[in-house]
Amino acid sequence: MSKLISVSDEVYMTLSKYKGTNKSFSVVIKEFIENKGRDKGDIMRFAGILKHDKDLEQFKSRIQKDRRATTAREEVS
Numbered sequence: 001m002s003k004l005i006s007v008s009d010e011v012y013m014t015l016s017k018y019k020g021t022n023k024s025f026s027v028v029i030k031e032f033i034e035n036k037g038r039d040k041g042d043i044m045r046f047a048g049i050l051k052h053d054k055d056l057e058q059f060k061s062r063i064q065k066d067r068r069a070t071t072a073r074e075e076v077s
Contacts, residue, residue: 007015018028050056 015025015028018031019025050059
């Protein structure tokens with residue numbers, strides 16, 4: 001069953017970009033609705049993101065580097 005809805009030109013253009021040529025507007029809107037709960041606060045989306053010890057070590061190294069840079073900026077201020 002189809003329903004008619006109205007959206008602003010801005011929303012239409014945004015949906016059109018996500019839609020591309022291979023999806024319907026209904027599919028794009030449904031994907032946004034289904035993913036809404038995962039966008040904020042759902043830390044489980046990061047589960048398994050670091051597959052190897054090498055990834056974890058690089059991640060830790062980057063955190064330490066960023067912390068040192070932040071501390072250095074705070075000491076200068």
